[in-house]
């Protein structure tokens with residue numbers, strides 16, 4: 333079972349930042365909830381991996397990145413796409429498999445993309461984005477910029493050989509990749525302790541010569557402060573860094589991992605325990621305490637997000653299906669002459 | 671005989687072989703405590719224990735290597751890949767190790783390992799999860815390749831695969847797991863590799879298929895029948911070894927052949943089979959051998975595009991009409 337043993341950290345994020353994170357987390361949470369309904373209605377196909385409970389991990393990091401930085405992540409990518417700035421309507425249209433989608437309907441839920449925001453996409457292969465992130469980091473290094481590449485991957489991915497090859501090489505060449513381990517305690521039905529005898533993830537990174545730390549990713553403020561410090565320092569050191577973010581996934585791995593399936597690996601009670609530490613709740617409580625979020629503000633925010641989702645759905649519904657002759661397009665990039 | 675699903679038939683095959691031979695064990699992701707991603711291994715961990723139904727981390731190189739090495743050391747491992755799409759990082763263990771050790775050792779080492787899991791396209795799973803890569807394995811000397819189309823074959827071929835002293839690539843089809851069929855309950859029922867089945871007799875054209883394309887071809891044969899064309903449908907069952915005798919005997923009768931596959935058309939299994947028909951059965955042919963296969967594109971997500979990329983009954987009918995024209 334996933335346990336949390338972290339020191340409370342100093343909190344100095346200002347109110348505007350808190351509000352920004354709260355708003356983003358509400359957008360991601362409500363969006364995921366609406367996707368599930370669309371999936372049930374048969375409007376969305378394929379797999380659907382939701383991010384409910386892990387929102388602080390994007391809200392506390394992505395807004396700190398610049399447009400010329402890079403982000404890669406897993407198939408659990410809706411929150412990352414939205415945080416990066418991909419318009420919600422383009423994400424929705426992608427999930428509907430329409431031309432208005434961010435990948436023109438060709439990618440689907442696991443392959444959201446937004447190159448103009450530095451978002452190099454979700455990846456359906458466990459561990460898959462990590463070697464790619466090494467290369468992105470190397471490109472940054474060769475060009476001599478101060479950008480960083482943030483690469484999100486799961487606790488299941490840490491047991492992939494390619495992840496370790498990449499960490500070793502990132503340290504060897506000194507490339508600015510921020511390895512963000514989304515440790516939500518489980519890889520499908522496998523608890524972390526059932527997949528490794530060394531659950532200290534920071535130690536694994538250290539074995540490759542990469543500095544790192546563990547943070548409580550149920551708290552957006554904690555995530556933001558750590559990310560701010562780390563990214564700021566990476567812009568001058570250009571060295572890789574490893575962040576083990578302790579979090580929890582509230583819903584099943586995917587839609588097929590229903591309540592009955594989940595009984596094979598976790599207790600209802602554990603989910604409830606973690607929900608008490610919900611990043612939306614804690615951020616809201618802080619904002620209320622600061623007098624920055626009243627009942628009316630909250631209502632307005634929920635209404636605004638609801639409208640954004642409704643607009644996204646309307647856009648997706650009216651966006652045409654990709655024409656059949658687009659089937660063979662994009663297998664290669666057309667050469668303009670060499 | 672008992673009516674059961676394809677997935678249950680696979681489970682029964684493994685359970686019977688584990689009962690029969692204590693050196694048989696299973697390793698893979700979510701095969702035990704979670705009861706199998708597709709329920710294929712359901713209940714086996716409770717029955718045979720955690721040492722014989724081994725839950726692994728998401729480490730495909732490790733899974734393939736663990737099975738290969740254990741086979742070299744005398745066990746009979748069954749390595750499950752959650753899907754064959756996830757086995758790509760394990761190619762080195764399979765191709766450079768499992769497939770070659772017998773030859774490299776001058777026959778001094780056996781490697782009786784089974785690599786199994788679902789392959790196939792569909793369900794809008796898009797580019798990285800929806801593909802069928804059997805031709806890659808068929809290309810490699812030293813690997814046997816089985817792709818059952820029915821519940822009975824799933825059982826009989828898997829039992830044979832486990833008993834075979836060689837590495838076997840056992841590709842199931844996710845779209846067939848819930849299909850029901852009559853399955854022999856006899857624990858000695860096995861289907862030897864290299865024996866294709868004529869699943870429908872006909873006189874005008876031979877439709878060659880395996881895995882999910884067998885049912886597609888059978889449906890096409892019904893439509894063709896209504897058009898006055900008698901199609902013979904062959905289920906190859908295994909791609910290595912390939913039962914060319916059955917195919918050639920059929921072509922000698924029908925004089926026309928359409929070879930089908932779900933995977934990308936380019937350099938696929940059908941290309942090899944068509945070439946062999948051309949080389950060995952040229953004198954019997956009244957028309958060029960045609961191939962039907964998937965569009966040569968990474969699988970798109972959008973439903974209509976996906977349907978256009980996966981070969982269907984209409985594609986088979988069109989090809990059959992062309993060769994019988």
Ligand SMILES: Cc1ncc(C[n+]2csc(CCOP(=O)(O)OP(=O)(O)O)c2C)c(N)n1
Pocket residue numbers: 406408456457458459485486487488489490514516518519520581585699728730752756
């Ligand atoms: C190489 C590979 N093996 C297996 C899978 C199937 N699979 C998809 S997600 C998943 C669990 C991954 O867990 P984790 O890395 O912890 O990420 P989380 O889903 O918890 O975000 C598995 C086994 C895959 N996609 N790729």
Ligand SMILES: [Mg+2]
Pocket residue numbers: 486487488514515516517518519520
């Ligand atoms: Mg996880």
